Amino acid sequence: MYCISDQQIDFILADLHRKGIQIEGLQSNLLDHICILIEENLEEDGDFEQFYFTTIKTFYQQELREIEEEALFLLQFQHHLRFSRNQFFLLLFTIFIGPFIAGDLLWLINSVDSNGWNLPFEIWGATVVYSLFPLLILLVLFLTPERQDPLIPKKSTILLGIKPFIKIIPARA
Amino acid sequence: MTYSPELLKGTLKTIVLKLLTDNKRMYGYEMTQRVKELTLDKIQITEGALYPTLHALEADGLVKVEIEYIGKRVRKYYSLSPTGKAKAKEKLKELTNFVDTMISLLDLKPKLD
Structure with a gap:
């Protein structure tokens, strides 16, 4: 089981932010989800960055910010x-x-x-x-x-x- | 065989509410795994669909959130609020009726095995 360091958590958080995830709750959820995937699937001597970038691509179709847009959409227009x-x-x-x-x-x-x-x-x-x-x-x-x-x-x-x-x-x- | 996201889109809220009815509290990753397990991999909830839905349920007051720190990261556990419990029953009833209607509309017979 891979053990994620605090620096790697900061790296993921910064990348999520850079890719357009600004809502704190969403950031926390995605960070935890990614960390679990890495811990469960990456070998102890595996390449963290490569695994991370491959995994994060499976979360969206075109851009990661789609997730935040969908969240805002559901909130703002749910009664429309x-x-x-x-x-x-x-x-x-x-x-x-x-x-x-x-x-x-x-x-x-x-x-x-x-x-x-x-x-x-x-x-x-x-x-x-x-x-x-x-x-x-x-x-x-x-x-x-x-x-x-x-x-x-x-x-x-x-x-x-x-x-x-x-x-x-x-x-x- | 996995079902198309379009087919699942309208049912995700009900799935999440039902999961939280059956389990006291759950976090996102746990929900995706539970659904995979219960449906023998036929339904795979994507992160892009699950987290916006959880965010909306939280904003609507249908779920409560407890936060636990795992080292430097945060894990959000979701559970049903009293309003959420009532909503879960309502959504489940609606979906059951819908499935019954689809069965009669498409003239499908339950598969016995």
């Missing part, structure tokens, strides 16, 4: 509703345009009762235009190239809640 980009636009249209289209259709149906299907062109025209308007916007949104869509990038996640009301998280590269 999470939507995909498609769900978010669907929600927007349902809230803002849905009632208008529903009202327009109801009005159309009521007009049919009194006038039959022989309705003035303006009524049909308005219904068709207003019904297709959301579809047109959706087409523009989904066919716009990535570089021209900086506000809500494709594959991003949208969080709705209180403080902040809305948060857009772009997809990781």
Whole structure:
């Protein structure tokens, strides 16, 4: 069983800090976890630094700070509703345009009762235009190239809640 | 065979709460090993998923933390708070219902062996 020295503990702590782990509780947990892995798996005459750098790489996908970002994310946005980009636009249209289209259709149906299907062109025209308007916007949104869509990038996640009301998280590269 | 992280993501909080229900207090590494042991290596909790979850549970007051010094380093032992005990029951019930629903939705039959 490998025995970790105080200098090696300082080395790990400094590296965790340098790699973006600032929250003390997270640092303690990661330090203890790494120390146990080293003590249990490294030979007494093994290469500490090499083993450490190999082990720490297994903790993350791209950068170690992902762990801290995830912790902050869970804390800050745990009461927010999470939507995909498609769900978010669907929600927007349902809230803002849905009632208008529903009202327009109801009005159309009521007009049919009194006038039959022989309705003035303006009524049909308005219904068709207003019904297709959301579809047109959706087409523009989904066919716009990535570089021209900086506000809500494709594959991003949208969080709705209180403080902040809305948060857009772009997809990781 | 190990399960994909996506499949486990929504269940991690429940797993941690259940572990702490069955064990008086545990630390992070111990939890990962216990889960590996109980699931015959099929579920491997990653450090990147476990520690943010523990941090959030602590901030929510669902777990209590005791600190022990091991030489120069600190070991954080987690145990359930009274709120955490109630939450553990609630989450476990929810997950059980979810699994039952998935079994009926996917028309799966329990494997007998």
